[in-house]
Amino acid sequence: MSRAGVTPERLVRAGADLADEVGFDQVTVSALARQFDVKVPSLYAHVEGSRDLRTRIALLALDELADLGAAALAGRAGKAALSALGDVYRDYARAHPGRYAATRMRLDPATAAAGAGPRHAELLRAILRGYQLSETDQTHAVRLIGSTFHGYLSLELAGGFDHSSPDSQQSWTRIMDALDSLLRNWPAQ
Amino acid sequence: MSRAGVTPERLVRAGADLADEVGFDQVTVSALARQFDVKVPSLYAHVEGSRDLRTRIALLALDELADLGAAALAGRAGKAALSALGDVYRDYARAHPGRYAATRMRLDPATAAAGAGPRHAELLRAILRGYQLSETDQTHAVRLIGSTFHGYLSLELAGGFDHSSPDSQQSWTRIMDALDSLLRNWPAQ
DNA sequence: TCACCTTGCCTAAGGCACTTAGGTAAATGC
DNA sequence: GCATTTACCTAAGTGCCTTAGGCAAGGTGA
Secondary structure, eight states, X not given: OOOOOOOHHHHHHHHHHHHHHHOGGGOOHHHHHHHHTSOGXXXXXXXXXXXXXXXXXXXXXXXXXXXXXXXXHTTOOHHHHHHHHHHHHHHHHHHOHHHHHHHXXXXXXXXHHHTXXXXXXXXXXXXXXXXXXXXXXXXXXXXXXXXXXXXXXXXXXXXXXXXXXXOHHHHHHHHHHHHHHHHHTOOOO | XXXXXXXXXXXXXXXXXXXXXXXXXGOOHXXXXXXXXXXXXXXXXXXXXXXXXXXXXHHHHHHHHHHHHHHHHTTOOHHHHHHHHHHHHHHHHHHOHHHHHHHTSOOOHHHHHHTTHHHHHHHHHHHHTTSOOXXXXXXXXXXXXXXXXXXXXXXXXXXXXXXXXXXXXXXXXXXXXXXXHHHHTOOOO
């Protein structure tokens, strides 16, 4: 029998694509085995199992997203940087809903720390250098912006804004305005 | 054989409790059958299946949460109202992580509209009456605050703020300050 | 009171996913 | 050319979801 050429990388890539098509939680070892025209147990030579596979997809997505974010921030500051990063997240979430859902997976702390998670926090901190915030307030602001981005995209992907006006794009733009305004007028303790 | 006294209500209640203990996606028809000391297929007389069960848990949680929110808003306005509602969500999410996760489940539009979902939007709108915003900006603000609440709680529950300082409570308080400030100084178009 | 019907629970059975153990054949390296 | 590694296989056990069909307990009407 000829070899199918399965590698961890191809598996993870195919898993990520599958997630984008049918949803992250429909990504299954079995589905991938079918796709590679291979029996299910064969995949256990390449990934440790279902959870490992998902974890790797999450790490891939986090990495891709951090790369895009870093590229978008180059040469931008202040509101332009904020909007650019927001749009990177939003465009990514809409173009790759499965990968984006993967980034929301709960990773164990060691794995998370070894992946691109910290880079994301770093990107947000970089944006905040354009605003005048104390060290502590920077942390609060990172958490606020991260929460708002993630919350908005999660609600938008869930269809929460689908059947009401104004459309989601308008709210998104105004929310960027609002966050910028908030950062420029950050309330004193 | 004696009857176990299974009803849809008890099932859903037990399912919600189980979700809080072991996580919403560990809630399974099988686990509930074990808990009621009944064979799995017996439950199909009471709920239509796994998805139906989860949906009902989600609706229960949304309902409980809307009740708590409405109670917290009574007699409060402005920042007090904003903080009170935020705390209701946050306390609920921390006390009932499984139920809270259930509220994030994607429901089909008809079910969502029939449940307590709209009441939640109404609660946010009620808060915004204490601030001077145009009709359209109210919608944007509802989406912003909803996103921030949901995003923050989701990150917090995922342990995202666990091993860093300042602690999550401080950020939460400051974020309430920031949102209040933002609503009082909402940027013009 | 008794026959009847509804209803709550059962067994049987099929499907799909995950995982481990152990075998075989293809590729690789000496 | 032979040994080793590697990629894939079959077999087998577990768990969950779901449908179909049966039986008996509890309430209902004559």
